[in-house]
Structure formats: structure tokens, C-alpha cells
Amino acid sequence: MLPTMTESDPKADLHRYLRQAREALLWKLDGLSEYDVRRPLVPTGTNLLGIVKHVASVEAGYFGATFGRPFDEPLPWFDDDAEPNADMWATAEESREQIVGLYRRVWAHSDATIEALALDAIGQVAWWPPERREVPLHRILVHMIAETNRHAGHADIVRELIDGAAGLRDGNDNLAPVDWQQHRDRLEQVARQAASA
Numbered sequence: 001m002l003p004t005m006t007e008s009d010p011k012a013d014l015h016r017y018l019r020q021a022r023e024a025l026l027w028k029l030d031g032l033s034e035y036d037v038r039r040p041l042v043p044t045g046t047n048l049l050g051i052v053k054h055v056a057s058v059e060a061g062y063f064g065a066t067f068g069r070p071f072d073e074p075l076p077w078f079d080d081d082a083e084p085n086a087d088m089w090a091t092a093e094e095s096r097e098q099i100v101g102l103y104r105r106v107w108a109h110s111d112a113t114i115e116a117l118a119l120d121a122i123g124q125v126a127w128w129p130p131e132r133r134e135v136p137l138h139r140i141l142v143h144m145i146a147e148t149n150r151h152a153g154h155a156d157i158v159r160e161l162i163d164g165a166a167g168l169r170d171g172n173d174n175l176a177p178v179d180w181q182q183h184r185d186r187l188e189q190v191a192r193q194a195a196s197a
Helices: 010-027 034-038 048-063 096-116 137-163 180-196
Strands: 122-124 134-136
Touching: 010 048, 010 096, 010 137, 034 048, 048 096, 048 137, 096 137, 134 137
Parallel strands: none
Antiparallel strands: 122 134
């Protein structure tokens, strides 16, 4: 029996939010050159393709190994001898198509885990402290929604720095209809006034 409009299926709701966050993140790559998807625009080197690579890698672990369903592709940037932050950027040899393709394959693997298990199914997050290692699928879904949306927010800022594009998703930017330059100028003025007070 399907839930009514006032009822809810918690697993389906969480899964929908995860899917929306994934799509929002990938949308930030649309229309950009290979250079722009890799540009480090903040001091820590955060870049769009690196964010996607990182989120794909993290999701593969949380919905894979955590529930005894390891993702079947190697992720060498997580090897013990990999350089620090190797999951946060794409090498020149790793194309956008490879990274996006990896992310989509991770989605399929994760979605199979989500569909196969109950929300209270227990997994073990090997990289968490022992006292918090045992977790239900519900908590991992919430964790990955938060993780994906957090990084989609980073991607929002990086994309805006590249070409001014902003918003939630294609066809729904979720932004107020204002003159952004005028708004920014006003905020700069307010900041200066507050600093001199």
C-alpha cells in the first residue's frame, strides 16, 4: 500500500533527499571546461571535480563496506600509500567522464544497498571509533545526505567563483529575484560601517 500525501515512507524520503543532493552536486559541472572543473579557487585547493571524486569515494565506503557489500572497483586514492587528499582532486589522466561515471556507478551500488536493507539494518563503519562503529542504515543515510549537501554547498561557492552561476538545480535556482551586484555593494557598505563603529 502506498503512503497517502500526509503519510510518509521514511526510507523513500531519505533516499529521495540523497538523490536530489547527488544531482545538485553534479549539476555544478555542467557547461564548464576541463580546466574550470579542476580549478583550485580557495587556499585549500577545493575544486569541483575533486568534490565529486571525494563524495563518490566516501559514499562507496558508507553504503559498501559498512554493510558487507564492498564496492567492486579499486579506489587507489584511499590506499595506505596514497598521498594526503588524493581523493580531493582529479589527476590530468582522470577525465571528467571517468569521475562522473564512477559517481554514477557508486550511486547504483549504494541504491542497491538502500533498497535491499531495512532502515534498522546494522553495519560497521571501520574507520569510526569503536564505540560508535556499529550503525543502522538510517544513520548512514542521514550522514550521506548531510555529507553530500555539505559538499554541494562547497560546489555552489566554487561554481559562483568560476562564472557567477548559482542556485539549487537546473530550472530552479531557488534564489531571490534581486540585483545581486547592488545587493553585494550594499553588504560591503554595511560591513565597512560595522567595522568602523
